[in-house]
Amino acid sequence: MLRSAAAAVMATRRITQETFDAVVRENIEEFDMKESEALKEAIEQFESQGVDLSNIVKAVPKVSSEENTEDQTHEVLQALESIKTAVASSSASVLEDLRVFTQQCSLGFAQRYLAAQKEAYPVILACCQRAAGEKEALSVALAALSALTDGQPDLLDVEGREFLMGALTAHQTDAALSCLCIRVVRHCCVKHENNRQDLVKAGVLPLLTASITRHIHHPEVVKEACVTLRVMTFDDDVRVPFGHAHEHAKMIVLEHNGLKVIVEAAKAHPENAAVLSELCGTLSRLAVRNEFCQDIVDLGGLKFMITLLADSLDCPVSCRIRESFSIVSCEHKPISCCCDASVFQELVKQVLSALKAIAGNDDVKDAIVNAGGAELIVMAMNRHMSNAQVCEQGSAALCVIALRKPNNCKVIVECGGALAALQAMKTHPAEVNVQKQSCMLLRNLVARTRDFSQLILEMGAEALISQALAAHRDCGDVGRAALRDLGCQVELRELWTGKKGSLSR
Known part of the structure; x- marks a missing residue:
């Protein structure tokens, strides 16, 4: 130790x-x-x-000029020095220097960190402010600011925040500039609670939702604004005792009509997997209240999520579900044909995560099952069994759908949900989250009725749960609870009773 x-x-x-x-x-x-x-x-x-x-x-520092071969420094610092010189002399080369700087910062965090240590932020911000009235110059300067702040949200100061809000407001109708401004906002809010709160107070949320609506047919703007909205609901800054993630999510929904904005954007990009993935991920972050989950269904959110899962499966069941939902005909081009495997699997994972989130509402649980969602989740898990995150989110979604719902449990078992969860445990023995979510699902399937206990045990559940218990300490509680409710012999440890000893010596 x-x-x-x-x-x-x-x-x-x-x-x-x-x-x-x-x-x-x-x-x-x-x-x-x-x-x-x-x-x-x-x-x-x-x-x-x-x-x-x-x-x-x-990297080995390079000679910065032919005149002085002794002067060696890294290329990102050479680019920064060139920017300073060009700005001081009002040289037209400043745009090219900014592009080189952006390229160097994009190589990795180390380059960005070194530049920031050498006071790059005030230099780049000054370039942005000087270029406020020139579209090309502002675009180049914003790209440099975006690259510099990636992973370095502490750089943002009051002056920078005021500039960003002003630029977002002044260039609302320009898709490209809006996208760049929003990207800088996102970089400055990841793992930085104070920046999030300050920008929300400054009015960034309505600007983000308005950008999605105004540029709904520009996928990059929609995706960037959607991701930034999601970042506003994060609680990822370890430096603060608690954040305003929940409050921000409520503001996005109640004050800025965020659910409708996102669902409408999803309908505008039916075959863009990257955009749909981000939209589903953001919906899952906004489903923080019971009524919000129902609102997502009423707005058509469940319908488009079921569509996405159905389109990912080339089989009679998915076609039947699409037709019964009056979504699209069977001749509709599956989204899986429009993107590579990794993007497609990310989309499936985010859809499953969103279904899990809205299933927190008991009525929505039933709506998902009635729409054929349980069958589609199981089929998605089987199709992407090699992807641990899809298996994790699939088991988690089924787990929530089964909670306190015996009829839903029956549907899940009959369509192979228990078997899919056990297969996921076999396929990913080292993935603790897969093991935990599968154990929780198995427990929920039998917690209110023991009708499926013997069937699940015959599938080999006891051995797999025992292996998870032995391999992962975090599976202790959920694994033992699953074994207990399946009727297996399990040792329930009593850690401390308050007897036979004292806390003090």
């Missing part, structure tokens, strides 16, 4: 870029190594000491 703690402390050790570069230079000059060899040696040396190099540019 002590060794693990010491290793954890060592893993947090950091060095400066100057220290790293000095070691590389020493390897070249003192030990006569080639550049690639010197770089590799420096990396291995620091990593063996437990130093975190995630913020270090792992």
Whole structure:
């Protein structure tokens, strides 16, 4: 235990870029190594000491000018210096310098971090402010600001926030500029609760929903604004005791008609998997109240989610469900034909997550089952059994649909839901979330009726749950509860009774 703690402390050790570069230079000059060899040696040396190099540019500094061959620095800093020089002299080359800077920042977090350490933020923000009235210049400057702030939300200050709000307001009708402004907002809000709250107070939410409505046929704007709305509902900043995630979700729905905006946007992009994936993901974050779940159904959200799952399956059942729902004919081109496998699987995962979220409403549980949703979820799991996230979300969705609903449990078991969950446990033994969600589903299927216990046990449930218990500590409670409700012998540990001893010595 002590060794693990010491290793954890060592893993947090950091060095400066100057220290790293000095070691590389020493390897070249003192030990006569080639550049690639010197770089590799420096990396291995620091990593063996437990130093975190995630913020270090792992490259040999380049000569910045032919006149001064002694002056060596990294390319991102050369680009930053060129921007400063061009701005000071009002040179027309500033746009090209900004493009080079953006390209360098896009190479990785280390380049962005190094640039920020050398005061890049005020320089780039000044470029944005100077270019406010010129579309091309503003576009280039915003791209640079977006690249710099990616992963560095702490850079945003009051001046930057005021500029972003002003730019979003002034360029509402320009899809490209709106998209760039929104992307900067998103970068500045990920893992930064104060920025989220300040931007919400400044009025960013109506600007985001209005962007989706105004540019509904521009997929990039819709996707970017949708993701940014979702980020506003995150609670991912460990530096604050609690955030306003729930409050922001309610504001988006109640004050800015967010559910209708998102559902309408989904209808406008029936075959764009990337956009639909983000829209479903955002819907799942907004379903924070019982009535919101029902509102999503009433607005047609359940209908389009069932459509997406049905279109992902080329089989008679999916065609029957599409036709019975009066959605599209069987000749409709499946969305799975319009995108690559990874994008498609991400879409399926997000649809399942959204179904799980809205199934928090008991009436919606029944609506999903009546629409054939349970069958489609099971088929999606079977089709994408190799994808752990699809299996996890599929089991989670079925788990919520089955909760307190014996009739739904019957449908799930009859369409192969229990078997799919057990197959997911077999396929992904190392994925703790797959194991947990499958155990919870199996428990819910038998919690209010023991009719399916023997059938599920005959499928091999006891052995698989026991394996999950042995392999994953986090499966302890849900695994033992599943075994108990299946009628298996299980040891329920009583951790402390308050007897036979004292808390103090």
